[in-house]
Amino acid sequence: MTSPKQVAIRSDFDIVTARTTARDLAKQLGFGAIDQARIATAVSELARNIFLYAGMGTVSVCMVELRGRRGIEIVCADSGPGIADMERVMQDGYSTSRGMGMGLPGAKRLMDEFDLQSQEGVGTTVTCRKWRA
Amino acid sequence: MDRQHDLADQVAWLRQTVQWMIPIGIGSTLIYGAGAALFAQPLLALMAGTTLLVSIASVWVRWSIGRRSIPTLVLALVLALWTTIVVVSITIPATLPGTVAALVMTIALALPYVPSAMLRWLSLAGWLLSLITVVLARYLTIFAPLPQQVADMLYFFVTLAVVAVCLLLLWQFHARLTTSLQHAQTANSALVQAQAGLEAQVAERTATLRNALDDVEARAADQTRMREELEQQREAIRELSVPVIPVLVGVLVMPLVGALDSARAAVVAEQVLHAVEQRGARMVIFDVTGLPIIDTQVAQVLLHTTAAVRLLGAQVVIVGIRPEVAQTMVTLQLDLGAIATYPDLQEAVAGTLRATGWRQPERVRT
Numbered sequence: 424m425t426s427p428k429q430v431a432i433r434s435d436f437d438i439v440t441a442r443t444t445a446r447d448l449a450k451q452l453g454f455g456a457i458d459q460a461r462i463a464t465a466v467s468e469l470a471r472n473i474f475l476y477a478g479m480g481t482v483s484v485c486m487v488e489l490r491g492r493r494g495i496e497i498v499c500a501d502s503g504p505g506i507a508d509m510e511r512v513m514q515d516g517y518s519t520s521r522g523m524g525m526g527l528p529g530a531k532r533l534m535d536e537f538d539l540q541s542q543e544g545v546g547t548t549v550t551c552r553k554w555r556a
Numbered sequence: 557m558d559r560q561h562d563l564a565d566q567v568a569w570l571r572q573t574v575q576w577m578i579p580i581g582i583g584s585t586l587i588y589g590a591g592a593a594l595f596a597q598p599l600l601a602l603m604a605g606t607t608l609l610v611s612i613a614s615v616w617v618r619w620s621i622g623r624r625s626i627p628t629l630v631l632a633l634v635l636a637l638w639t640t641i642v643v644v645s646i647t648i649p650a651t652l653p654g655t656v657a658a659l660v661m662t663i664a665l666a667l668p669y670v671p672s673a674m675l676r677w678l679s680l681a682g683w684l685l686s687l688i689t690v691v692l693a694r695y696l697t698i699f700a701p702l703p704q705q706v707a708d709m710l711y712f713f714v715t716l717a718v719v720a721v722c723l724l725l726l727w728q729f730h731a732r733l734t735t736s737l738q739h740a741q742t743a744n745s746a747l748v749q750a751q752a753g754l755e756a757q758v759a760e761r762t763a764t765l766r767n768a769l770d771d772v773e774a775r776a777a778d779q780t781r782m783r784e785e786l787e788q789q790r791e792a793i794r795e796l797s798v799p800v801i802p803v804l805v806g807v808l809v810m811p812l813v814g815a816l817d818s819a820r821a822a823v824v825a826e827q828v829l830h831a832v833e834q835r836g837a838r839m840v841i842f843d844v845t846g847l848p849i850i851d852t853q854v855a856q857v858l859l860h861t862t863a864a865v866r867l868l869g870a871q872v873v874i875v876g877i878r879p880e881v882a883q884t885m886v887t888l889q890l891d892l893g894a895i896a897t898y899p900d901l902q903e904a905v906a907g908t909l910r911a912t913g914w915r916q917p918e919r920v921r922t
Binding site: 438457459460468471522523525526529 | 790817819848849850851853855856878879881883884887888890
C-alpha cells in the first residue's frame with residue numbers, strides 16, 4: 424500500500440480535483456480507459472455526495488495489493504449528518520435532495536468492492552475498491 | 557550571600573584577634589608571675605592573675621568559635637578585659653589614664669562583632685565602669701604604691717600591649733573597609749555587565765521577532781494575493797467554456813468541455829436559452845466530446861437544460877459520447893430520456909434535417 428493521496432472536498436472544484444487524482448492513479452496502475460472512466464465517475468458521485476450533504480470531507484486514493492493483484496482503493500469520509508436509512512439509500516431512485524438518486528447504488532455498481540459506514544450525527548465513510556483485471 | 561560572606565569574615569577576624577591575644581595574655585601572665593616571684597610583690601601576682609583570666613577567656617573563645625554565636629564570644633572577651641582593667645586601675649592608680657583608654661578600646665574591639673543594640677548597652681556600661689574605676693582608684697588604696705622600677709616596667713608593658721591591640725584593630729578596620737568596597741565594586745560591575753548582556757539579548761529578540769512578524773505579514777499578503785488569483789482563474793475558466801456556435805441557420809452547437817460544476821451548469825443553461833431565443837434556433841446540439849465524465853450531475857444538467865430548450869420550441873441532440881462514458885452511464889443507469897444522440901456532428905445535422913424536413917432557404921442570413 425502506497426501512501427494515500429488526500430483531497431479535501433470543500434467546493435465544486437475539489438470534486439474535479441478528486442476525480443482527476445483518482446483517474447491519474449488508475450492510469451498509473453494500468454487500468455484501461457473504461458475502468459478509468461468508471462473509477463473517476465464513482466469518485467465524482469461520492470465526492471459530490473460529500474459536498475452536497477456534509478459540506479466538507481476528504482477523498483483518499485491509494486493503491487492496494489492482495490494476493491498479487493493490484494487495485495485502487497478510494498475512501499470518502501465526512502463528518503456530516505450521516506445516513507438515516509442505509510437500505511433505502513442504496514435503492515435506485517431514492518434521493519433526499521432533488522437528485523436522481525443514483526449516486527450510491529451507481530458507485531457500487533461501478534466498483535468491485537463497496538462498503539458504506541454511517542452514523543447519524545457523526546458522519547459517513549464509503550470505502551470502495553477496484554481490482555485490475 | 558552577603559550575610560554569609562560577612563559572617564565568614566567576622567569569624568576570620570575574631571579568630572585572628574584572639575590568636576594575638578592568647579600569646580600576649582600568656583606572655584604577660586608569665587612576666588607578671590616572674591616579676592611577682594622575683595620582687596615578691598603580691599600586686600604583680602594579682603596582675604598575673606588577671607592576665608591569666610584574659611588568656612583563659614581568649615583560649616575559650618578560640619575553642620568556641622563555631623559553637624556559640626559571635627556576640628556571645630565577644631562579650632566574654634570584653635568582660636574578661638574589663639575585669640583586668642578595673643583590677644589594674646584600682647590597684648595601680650598610676651596606670652589609670654592608660655587603663656581607662658583601654659576600657660574604651662575594648663568597646664572598639666567589640667564594634668564589628670556585636671549588633672547596634674548590644675553596642676549601645678556596652679557603651680553605657682563601659683562609661684559607667686570607667687567612672688566607677690576612676691572614683692575607686694582615686695579613693696581606694698589597697699596596695700602600697702609600687703617601687704618606681706616596677707611601676708615603669710608595668711607602664712611599659714601595658715602601653716605596649718594597648719598600642720599593639722590598637723594597631724591591630726585599626727588594621728582590621730582598614731582591611732574590612734577595603735574588602736567591603738571591593739565587594740561592592742565587583743557586584744556593581746557584575747550588575748552593569750548583566751544589564752548590558754540583557755539589553756543585548758532583548759534587542760536581539762526584538763529584531764528576531766520583528767523579522768518573524770515581517771515574514772508572517774509577507775506570507776499573509778502572498779496568500780491573499782494567491783487566493784485572489786485563484787478566484788480570477790476560476791472565473792476565467794468559467795467564462796472560457798460556454799460558447800454557442802451557430803453552424804447553420806437555426807442550428808446551434810454548444811461544445812461542453814471539462815468539468816460541469818453547478819456554476820457552469822447555470823451559465824450553460826443561460827447561454828443556450830438566450831441564444832435559442834435570439835437566433836430563433838430550432839435545434840441545439842450539445843457536443844460532449846470534451847466531457848471526460850458524465851455523472852449524475854452532468855446528466856441532470858443536460859436533462860434540465862433540454863427541458864427548458866424544448867419549451868422554447870427547439871430540439872436537443874447530444875453528440876460525442878465516448879465509449880467509456882457510455883459504459884459508465886449504463887452502469888449508473890442514467891437515462892437521457894428523449895434526448896436523441898448521434899455519433900458526430902455531421903450525422904446529427906443530417907439526421908435532424910431529415911426528421912424535420914427542413915429546407916435550406918435561398919438566402920442565408922449569417
